[in-house]
Amino acid sequence: MCTCGRKPFHPERRAAWSEHFFAWAWSRATTPLEKSYGRIKDKLFADLSGEVVEIGPGAGINFRHFPAGVHVRGVEPNPFMHPYLKAAAEESGLTLSLDGGHAEEIHLPDASVDAVVSTLVLCSVYQPELALSEIHRVLKPGGKFYFIEHVAATPGSLMRRAQDFLAPAWRKIGDGCNPNRDTASLLRAAGFGAVSIEERHIKNPFIIVAPHILGTATK
Ligand SMILES: C[S@@+](CC[C@H](N)C(=O)[O-])C[C@H]1O[C@@H](n2cnc3c(N)ncnc32)[C@H](O)[C@@H]1O
Numbered sequence: 001m002c003t004c005g006r007k008p009f010h011p012e013r014r015a016a017w018s019e020h021f022f023a024w025a026w027s028r029a030t031t032p033l034e035k036s037y038g039r040i041k042d043k044l045f046a047d048l049s050g051e052v053v054e055i056g057p058g059a060g061i062n063f064r065h066f067p068a069g070v071h072v073r074g075v076e077p078n079p080f081m082h083p084y085l086k087a088a089a090e091e092s093g094l095t096l097s098l099d100g101g102h103a104e105e106i107h108l109p110d111a112s113v114d115a116v117v118s119t120l121v122l123c124s125v126y127q128p129e130l131a132l133s134e135i136h137r138v139l140k141p142g143g144k145f146y147f148i149e150h151v152a153a154t155p156g157s158l159m160r161r162a163q164d165f166l167a168p169a170w171r172k173i174g175d176g177c178n179p180n181r182d183t184a185s186l187l188r189a190a191g192f193g194a195v196s197i198e199e200r201h202i203k204n205p206f207i208i209v210a211p212h213i214l215g216t217a218t219k
Pocket residue numbers: 026030055056057058059060061062075076077078081101102103104118119120121124125126
């Protein structure tokens with residue numbers, strides 16, 4: 001694995017009680033959210049194959065949308081999510097290996113995986129630029145990063161002002177989630193060969209979690 005002179009990544013661990021609570025709460029919230037995200041995921045993930053890394057897979061809700069035969073490596077730092085992930089993989093008939101690390105430091109060699117998946121995760125990672133450079137590093141040439149993320153609203157809009165104002169409190173209650181992160185710009189600057197981004201308004205119970213972007217970035 002090439003660390004290429006990079007500073008080591010030392011995440012602050014979230015409090016165990018908060019990780020435990022978030023795993024419990026998220027495992028219950030994800031199934032109802034499928035009404036909004038399910039069909040989009042079926043289409044987006046239809047051509048996944050081979051070795052797939054999913055960063056922040058949470059309770060494993062995406063596994064049901066992955067084609068048969070993929071091997072998933074879940075990079076999930078919250079250990080209380082791991083039992084849900086194992087159960088979801090078994091239910092979907094996927095093979096899973098679990099890594100309790102972070103997207104900012106993926107424990108895999110350069111150019112070793114066919115695809116990386118992220119849904120609603122880049123809002124929460126500590127260092128999104130570093131996470132994206134790790135995603136780019138582990139992908140084989142021609143490999144794709146598939147994403148669905150909620151992002152910052154247009155600068156100056158009422159929604160953006162609400163996101164900026166509420167962000168500190170939202171981070172605390174939302175397990176580190178930043179409602180005002182400009183993930184689309186970060187993706188475009190991450191060194192991928194081709195980036196395809198579609199902006200969508202996806203129905204969501206959390207009003208400041210909008211708009212969304214979805215698409216792929218190819219190495
Ligand atoms: C909102 S949940 C989304 C879970 C899942 N992707 C989904 O769509 O249901 C965010 C997930 O990202 C994980 N996460 C937070 N920081 C992370 C990091 N630095 N690297 C990898 N995963 C992270 C959290 O533990 C959590 O499981």
